[in-house]
Amino acid sequence: MSTVDQVPVTSTTRELIDQARARQDALARVESLMAQARGTAHDVDGTIEVTVDARGKLHRLWLAPDAVNWGHDRLGPLIVEVSQAAMREATQDSYNKVALLLGEDMTYMIEQMSGMPAPARAQDDDPGMTVEEFQRQRAQRLGEAPPEAPAQASTVDDDDEDAYWESFDPASLRSDR
Known part of the structure; x- marks a missing residue:
């Protein structure tokens, strides 16, 4: 006979029902989020551009006028x-859209169930x-002086913290999402 760990429930029945309904609603929106997801890519020469959705449906195929000279044996594989x-x-x-809705753990579970891991988790992914x-x-593009190396941890007053967040650039973050 196995034992079951008992975990006290701190939420009310109403809260548990509301949480379950919220999860159900979120899962119902996953399908529409995936239908909205798009990916666009082009070749290095800018001769071909393709846009598809997350299900692989072709939404746009653009070929430069000189692509007709390439021949099917070169053009087909490139497309x-x-x-x-x-x-x-x-x-x-x-996956990025689903993670914002359901959270990282639930999205990772969906990746595992689908058998299609997020491309950012691929072994050969460029770490950036x-x-x-x-x-x-960025400083070079904007014509600014390059930022100095970050200082060691120090006490920060409220004015410094406000200045920090006003200048914070979220694009500087790297994530597997």
């Missing part, structure tokens, strides 16, 4: 390759640039 890149982007976009490199390039 497939660009479409696969667009599909990876659409898949990632759908460091925060420092991003800030240096």
Whole structure:
């Protein structure tokens, strides 16, 4: 006979019902979020551009006028390759949208059940640039002086904290989402 751990319930019945309904509503919206997710990719020459949704439905295929000179043996495989890149982007976009709705843990569970992990979790995914490199390039683009290295932890008063958050750039964050 196995034992069951007893965990005290701190929520009221009404709160538990409301939480269950909220989860049910959120799960019902997953399908529409996935239908809204899009991915667009193009080849390095800018000759082909493909847009698909997270289900792989083609929404747009654009070919440059000189693509007719390439021939089917070159053009066909390139369209497939660009479409696969667009599909990876659409898949990632759908997981990003679902994660905002359901949270990271639930989204990861959906990835596991679907057998399609988020492309950002792929072993061969480019880890991107460091925060420092991003800030240096950003400062360069904006014609600003490059940011100094972060100071060691110190006490921060409210004015400094407000200034910090006003200048905070969320694009400097790296996530697997």
